[in-house]
Amino acid sequence: MVKLLLFECRKHFLKKSIVTVILLFSVLNVVKIYSVYDQTSLLSKSTGSDWNDLYWEMYEEFGGTITKEKIDKLMSIYGPLDKQTADKTASTAIDNPNTYTGNVYNDTYFFRWNFVNPMEYAYMYRSYANDVVTAAKENLTFFESLGNQYEYKKNAAIADRYIGRVISDFSYTEMYENYIHYDFSAFLVILICMYVLINVFVSEKETEMDVLLLTTKAGGTKTVIAKIMTSAIFVCIVCFWFWLIDFAAFSTIFGSLEATSSPLYVIENFANSSIGISLGEYVVLSDLLKTAGILVLSLVFLLISTLFKNALFPFIISLFTTFGFIYMQELYMGSGHILLKILNPFALVVNRELFRKTEFVSLFGYPVISYVPAFLFAAAWGTLCILSIVILIRKNTVNRKG
Amino acid sequence: MSLLIYEMKKMFFHQKGLLFISLFFILSISTLLVFDTPKNPDIEMNSKQYSFYINQVNGALSDETERFFTNESKRISEANVELEKAYNDYYDGKISEDELLTLSSPLEEIVKNESGFKVIFDQYTYIRENPDNRYFLSTNGWDGLLSTDSLDLLFLLLLLVLVTPVFCSEFANEMDSLHLTVKKGTRVHAISKVVLVIMTVIVLGLFTSLLRYGFFEIKYGLEHGDYPIQSLSYFGTSTKSSTLFSTFIWLSAIKIFGNLSLSMLIMLVSVWTKRYALTLFSSTAVILLPYYGFSMESSKYSLPGPLGFMVSTGFFRGSEYEYNIVTDQMDVTFEEISMKAMLILFVITLCISIGAMIVIIIQHTNVWSARKRRHWLTSSSMMLVLCMAVSSLAGCTSNQNMDDYDVYNYSSRQSFENEQYRFYVDETNLDDIRLVFEDKQTGEVKNLIRNPMQSLTKVETFIYGNGPYVYYMKHDSEKLRGFAYRFEERGKVSIIEVDTTTFDERIIFEKNLNSHEDNFLGLNSVDSVDSSFYSGIASFFLDEKSIYFIAQDEIRQVNRLTGKSNVIIRSPLLRSVAFDGQHIYYINEKYQVVKYDTKTDSETVVPDIITTYFVLTDSELFFLNRKDQYKIYVMNLEDFTFQKITDKSVLNFTLDDQYIFYKNKVDLKRYRIDRDGQNDELVQD
Structure with a gap:
């Protein structure tokens, strides 16, 4: 054969x-x-941004296990940027020496898209998973009282799958x-x-x-x-x-x-x-x-x-x-x-x-x-x-x- | 000539070419009939009103047309105000019926076509950007015919099935060596085959173009072919000056050229490799890989070879840009193919095709390789497999039976009550507005949505209920990846049925809202025009066949099975709507209650009611009587008798099985009164 x-x-x-x-x-x-x-x-050049080097430099600082210090530090950078750009009146100069990328708006987008949003999602996921488990457990009593065995088992399985879910690291x-x-x-x-x-x-x-x-x-x-x-x-x-x-x-x-x-x-x-x-x-x-x-x-x-x-x-x-x-x-x-x-x-x-x-x-x-x-x-x-x-x-x- | 006829017989009869051609046309027609949707559905849904205006402004934008738009828009808004005033005056007794008629008839004439004006005004804003080459016309026909860059996959398959065996079958039959021994068996024979293929492809190309032309002419109409191509937004930024009809002719010719060059390529590979599989594979790969592989749409047009010409519409498109928020500049999303580049591509592709033809002829004279005879399988098994494949394209949806309907009222779109539960929207926490239900026996309040995983899902704050079933609407979204799509979300809107005896959920309607990059090949196109409609829905109700969506000033009927939508009711005051399972009650612009029969699509005005607000029950209609200072009246729907409920003017009211709760217009306090008009008392909040 x-x-x-x-x-x-x-x-x-x-x-x-x-x-x-x-x-x-x-x-x-x-x-x-x-x-x-x-x-x-x-991080690619054709998007018009030149973020690659800066990203990895910042990643050294913020990557890895999410800690309160890292979040505080990130927010201390991003918070003022967000405020400055909120009403769109900040300077559009592209050679601002007090910025990371040369432009305030660019800085804001850089931190928002690359660090703040993903880190916020990762940090909040634990509470989201907890909410899912709580809701699923509530459903257990609810569907049991209705005699709906299928939904009961389904929610038990969901609770089982979501329990203890956490994203501890921030990564690329x-x-x-x-x-x-x-x-x-x-x-x-x-x-x-x-x-x-x-x-x-x-x-x-x-x-x-x-x-x-x-x-x-x-x-x-x-x-x-x-x-x-x-x-x-x-x-x-x-x-x-x-x-x-x-x-x-x-x-x-x-x-x-x-x-x-x-x-x-x-x-x-x-x-x-x-x-x-x-x-x-x-x-x-x-x-x-x-x-x-x-x-x-x-x-x-x-x-x-x-x-x-x-x-x-x-x-x-x-x-x-x-x-x-x-x-x-x-x-x-x-x-x-x-x-x-x-x-x-x-x-x-x-x-x-x-x-x-x-x-x-x-x-x-x-x-x-x-x-x-x-x-x-x-x-x-x-x-x-x-x-x-x-x-x-x-x-x-x-x-x-x- | 006789050689050509023999070759024709071989291609069309022996190799069952005619069968495949018929199959192709049947499938093409069915695809057009089943899958074609108008590019601008608003035009079709308001066709009568739209044609009233388009007939007046057809053609270029002139000073006169511009004045017409300014005046008409003013005229319509003024007429609406005056009309409202006239009816109010009449109901307040300030003017007589005759005076009202004299006043209202010309005004009604003005606002009659308002919905069409909205559609044409959108067109006007597009044309105004560049009035030199953008003309007014009904665009759906031409858009359907020209504004598409999809490859005709069925035609590709037809070409493969017709052209590949032209030479391959000879190799398979070992006839090629025999041919070399006869007088006309060499070059003449090869030329006759090539000529036959060229003729067939041209004729098929012409017929396909004619078929599409005929289809769109019949379905939408293809008028004003002499208008510039830029009149269609798809070609809006094009710098080429061409009329719609000549573009169609050009595109058809370019398509035929593309198909011809593909045929040459197929024949070249088949003569070269003498094998079916390799010929089919390489010809398919040459077309499909760049078609699906290139990320930028215009790239496929800058390649020499058949693909760009087979799709062809891109040659007439202009450059398109997208705003890049980081660089604060516009990024190119489609780069216009210049006339020069197009000519170069054409010449290269033509040379390749002629080269291919020469190689075919040379190769044909020297071919001695041989293969065994092959048999064609009976057409019946072929049909069976094709039918199986076609049937795999069909979807399934289950039906549902509902005999008794609970009456739906727009005013109670956020609540519903059945024997066991009371469903409502809990707005106590504005950050977390939820659909909840209260157990009537125990008083317990629980969430209606039992799915624990709510991230990426948004539930709308209105419900519809009928017996044990409660329906809600939700938007599911998916974050799109990548720089260009960072702000968009792919969406899907669904209507969910909850069986409140078991709280099992079932999807009864689903609709994709925006197209996205996440598909495997993107064979399903999505109507993006619908997305704004589905995000502006105020409420909905349904029967076993359709779902009725209430938007600001229209009710759309959407078929649950096919998803086809249709505006059935238009009125500026859609804030009192009721549905009893068959009839929709609504208030028209004259404050009359109109009863629309969903079975017969006919309307009747409920007599003697003038109102701004009503609530329907199983047998009665409670309403604020506009003719009697907004006092609550009730009309029995069987014998049409009236009864006054309150002696006070009322702002609005709600009712349950026993009482009517109303807000007094004078002191703005809430009162409760029995449904028969007894025991009027103030409610202490």
């Missing part, structure tokens, strides 16, 4: 064109990541914030998978080798399984390669790995996150789930390709289907219709949507946190595809024999 895997691998994946495409797309990916930095980072989160919201690499991976995988079954049909394969010992199901397995290995390798590039490029271009150990909810959009793991752990989890999502999509591509005898229709239909999945995913982005959101295997690819909020789905009257059924649904899709492939290929071979 191992030999079979190796042969399949050599036959379909170790091709010059594929390696070239992967390398080319990797370069494109890095360029795109740079453009993300260039356009969205507060911009890199992770952008990394989590970055999707272009996934699109590149999907295109590569589409291109490579539609050939896996089609190439033998084109040369009519599939008939010959049936006469061999390892032909039939064994070959099919070997093909599916090598495809899965290929998808995983490509995915991990691109996720690696993503992470390396983001950390290099943004120039920081700060916040790796900070909790996920340090990013404001994840304030209601269902999980309390660190950003570093989340990156690993997210990459694994993205890979799983793309694996399911790849199985869909494989299934489509088994229905045809050349690559034309499988490619067109796979492209169409992918757009369908993406369209549905985008339609229910941020939506409260959780079931419709998680039925789509593409939810795993854009998995920030699964972890951004604490959402539950009723499974036989029991509240299950949304990412679990999302993963199960994707697994079911995948299994369905594998089964269909095996059944369809078998049927074809029987027909051929007849």
Whole structure:
């Protein structure tokens, strides 16, 4: 079987064109990541600010564990700035020697966006989490009195997840914030998978080798399984390669790995996150789930390709289907219709949507946190595809024999 | 010629080209029918009133038009004041009915189209910025036709499916080697294939343009094609001088050129690689990667190659800027493509295409590689898969049945009472205004919103209730990342149904408010025009099919399933509105109570009531009688009999099952009176 895997691998994946495409797309990916930095980072030069050096200088002072001294010191700088600029009458001179950046307004924005707002959020999160726990515990008595067991269990789970949540450190989160919201690499991976995988079954049909394969010992199901397995290995390798590039490029271009150990909810959009793991752990989890999502999509591509005898229709239909999945995913982005959101295997690819909020789905009257059924649904899709492939290929071979 | 006909037969019949072309047109038409929304919905919702004005000011902004706007705006505001005065005088008995009629009819004529004036005035403020090349016209048709920079993905797929097999199928069938042995099998054959592709792409391009033209002509109308392109705000800053119609012709031609150059590229790659997968993949990547990869919109137009030409509208757009708060300057968000740059791009792309054609012909004469014969799968399985894919695009929404309706009154939009609970807005702490409910038996007060995680969510302070169900509206937001979006929030507005027997929540309506950068590819476009409407809602009520939103001077009916909205009621005084499950009661500009039937979309005036304020119950209508010094009256809705409740003039009132609470107009004190007019007493606060 191992030999079979190796042969399949050599036959379909170790091709010059594929390696070239992967390398080319990797370069494109890095360029795109740079453009993300260039356009969205507060510290990039193209935003017109020249805050990078100053930021890291100040970060030395204010970064790390949030203490009262740090807050007082920050407010002693920001408070007067805020007052001066509140009525928009302060001087607009750009060479003011009493400022950090040369301009009072610039100073205000610099401290407000980079330090005051994020630090305030981090500092206040503890009380927010406490409020959530208190409200959830109140709900326990309320729903118990109503006999609503589902909501009771749900609130118990919420209280359990939010208890003890605190952001103790102030850290530079911009890199992770952008990394989590970055999707272009996934699109590149999907295109590569589409291109490579539609050939896996089609190439033998084109040369009519599939008939010959049936006469061999390892032909039939064994070959099919070997093909599916090598495809899965290929998808995983490509995915991990691109996720690696993503992470390396983001950390290099943004120039920081700060916040790796900070909790996920340090990013404001994840304030209601269902999980309390660190950003570093989340990156690993997210990459694994993205890979799983793309694996399911790849199985869909494989299934489509088994229905045809050349690559034309499988490619067109796979492209169409992918757009369908993406369209549905985008339609229910941020939506409260959780079931419709998680039925789509593409939810795993854009998995920030699964972890951004604490959402539950009723499974036989029991509240299950949304990412679990999302993963199960994707697994079911995948299994369905594998089964269909095996059944369809078998049927074809029987027909051929007849 | 006969060779061309054989190739045509092969492409359209043997390779089922006609089937795909028909499928493409069916899908295109359905997409247009289902997904097209007017760029300026206010024009469509006020079409009658708008057309009254647009017909008068069509064309360039002249001194006369400018005067017209100043006068009309003055005329309308004066007419509104005078009309109000006339009715007040009439109800106070100062003028007779005949006098009122003489006075009011010309005034009513003036204010009849006020909502249309508002829409056209917005247009006027845009045109005023640059009156030389911005003309008045009804923009939705031309905007739909021209103001879009989305790539036609269906057309891309059609091109791939039609053009790829032109050469690839020969390699697959090993026919190419056979062809070389016949007289016209080499260059002539290749040329005939290329000519066929060119003809097909041109014809398809023309038909697609015609289809879009026809669609927008029928749906919105495409008048005044001779007006400058800058009349549409999408092209507002453009420096190119072109009329709307000639822009359409140009854009269609450029699109056809883009599609032709893509076809050449597909054929080139297919001849080069002789493989379906690589041809399809590289052609798709060349288009989709720059399309989705470039962050700045104008970048895709500065690349030589098919993409810019396939999208094409950007060539006519002007530079656009955005204010950068840090540098205090304007940042470019879209850079205009100059005529020279466009010509250079055109020449480069043309050279690439001609080069591709030459390579195709040369390659074709020397090709000896061979592939096995392939079979096309039956069209039925193809249709099945496509249908599955299409059906995956459809959404689902559940239905809800409600038989009995509790009467809704605008005046009690912040409270609702059912058998067990009383729901209201607790405003004791102004920093924390909450929706709460009181258990009628125990008197306990608790929060209505049970979701503990309220960060990034804002709940509106009005509710609607019906039986055990209470509905509230909330805004969910998401902070946007990055410098440019630091001040924006992505929003979603939802209506939530709470079943008060279990306090389970269910979303019955959702609407995305502003577009954002957070989507995977951005295939869903969001109407940003709606966001201002949804942030200005004063209250809402609903039935099983629609939700009715009350804004300052209109009621909009929004379909719960499709989200399509429609203004059903317009009135300057929408502060007394009631709904009994089928009929909406409201006060019109003549202080009459109008009953609007939501089933038949018809209106009737409730006779003999002149009022500024009313409250509806199951069988009666309590109102302040404008004709009798604002005393409270009640009208029985079955036999239309009246009964006076108070002898005092009243400022406003509320009522519960037993009593009416009212504020006396003279001493401004609160009184309580039984619903039948007995036991009038002062309430000690």
